[in-house]
Amino acid sequence: MRLSLRRHNLALATPLQTSFGTIASREIVTVRLADEDGLEGLGEAAPLEPYDGVSIERTIRALRSHQEAIDALDRARKSPVGAPVEHARSDAARLLEACRQADPLPQALAAIDMALWDRAGRREGRPVCELIADRPQHTVTVNATIAATDRAAAAAEAAAAAQAGFPCVKVKVGLGDDAGRVAAVRAALGPRVALRLDANGARSVEQAVRAIDALAPAGLELVEEPTHGLEGVRAVREQVAVRIAIDETAAQPGALGAGVADAVCLKISRCGGISSLLAAAALVRASGAEVYLASTLDGPLGIAAAVHAAAALCSRGPVAPCGLATLQMFDGLGDPLPVRDGAIAVPGGPGLGVEAR
Numbered sequence: 001m002r003l004s005l006r007r008h009n010l011a012l013a014t015p016l017q018t019s020f021g022t023i024a025s026r027e028i029v030t031v032r033l034a035d036e037d038g039l040e041g042l043g044e045a046a047p048l049e050p051y052d053g054v055s056i057e058r059t060i061r062a063l064r065s066h067q068e069a070i071d072a073l074d075r076a077r078k079s080p081v082g083a084p085v086e087h088a089r090s091d092a093a094r095l096l097e098a099c100r101q102a103d104p105l106p107q108a109l110a111a112i113d114m115a116l117w118d119r120a121g122r123r124e125g126r127p128v129c130e131l132i133a134d135r136p137q138h139t140v141t142v143n144a145t146i147a148a149t150d151r152a153a154a155a156a157e158a159a160a161a162a163q164a165g166f167p168c169v170k171v172k173v174g175l176g177d178d179a180g181r182v183a184a185v186r187a188a189l190g191p192r193v194a195l196r197l198d199a200n201g202a203r204s205v206e207q208a209v210r211a212i213d214a215l216a217p218a219g220l221e222l223v224e225e226p227t228h229g230l231e232g233v234r235a236v237r238e239q240v241a242v243r244i245a246i247d248e249t250a251a252q253p254g255a256l257g258a259g260v261a262d263a264v265c266l267k268i269s270r271c272g273g274i275s276s277l278l279a280a281a282a283l284v285r286a287s288g289a290e291v292y293l294a295s296t297l298d299g300p301l302g303i304a305a306a307v308h309a310a311a312a313l314c315s316r317g318p319v320a321p322c323g324l325a326t327l328q329m330f331d332g333l334g335d336p337l338p339v340r341d342g343a344i345a346v347p348g349g350p351g352l353g354v355e356a357r
């Protein structure tokens, strides 16, 4: 088995302003896992340093450790002494575990896990979602994200999203003029489209409660990450009448089963791949909360992985609209996973169903 890496840059068509800064472009690493029979799997590492604190260099260092771990496994497999014991476990599980022991960085493990699922799907001639669930959905409902920070442009984007059939629109708050922008977006959406806010933890508990009380009359589906931390989120949720979701706080130890929020946003990159995301979703659901998936401005392979995971999760319970309609924010990517009527069709080809650029 051979792992090769390719680092590349994706430019955003319009710089994205968030409460953690402005993002004009991002780097990702595409990994290719090839076995001796020529069967390949593709994956992607998509750290976003201003958001998750993980640099591309740190991710590549982890992937190089994974390369060494995979080489060592190969040598052990070829050695007559090691072979009988090593064959006792499945190749993919053994490989992923060896990589985890070499370096547990989730953003890098996600790429390896994705490549293993892609390879398994290609080997079976079936899409990844069909390897996870027997009746996956054929489409995954997604939200639009309003990038504009001024009222008029935000309203225009919201009107376009409603026109395009999105059932849910997300607005970043904590950026100044939240009240004016949220009201303008609601007016442009009409009453039917769900309106989700994301504060990226920008506020204290008291500020978050005041802000949510002020914005609630716009009619909110939920407020994501009103403040950072389990105790803070719990305190906010107890004081407001709007549903609360966690995103960044979901990375905290014990957060997935804590039951402090009504919904939990899960990400392929932060979870460490499809396999870990499915385990995380099971914990969240057992705590009584709802799940939805989102990207951290992932590339096509990361979005495809999330779409397959969401399609499989939909067959076992509700999944709120997912923040996966982000590929069109990049310049020059084409439209590998187009959004139609507020949903992404699950690729029907073998594996993840997306080729590397």
Ligand SMILES: [Mg+2]
Binding pocket: 198, 200, 224, 225, 247, 248, 265
């Ligand atoms: Mg978020």
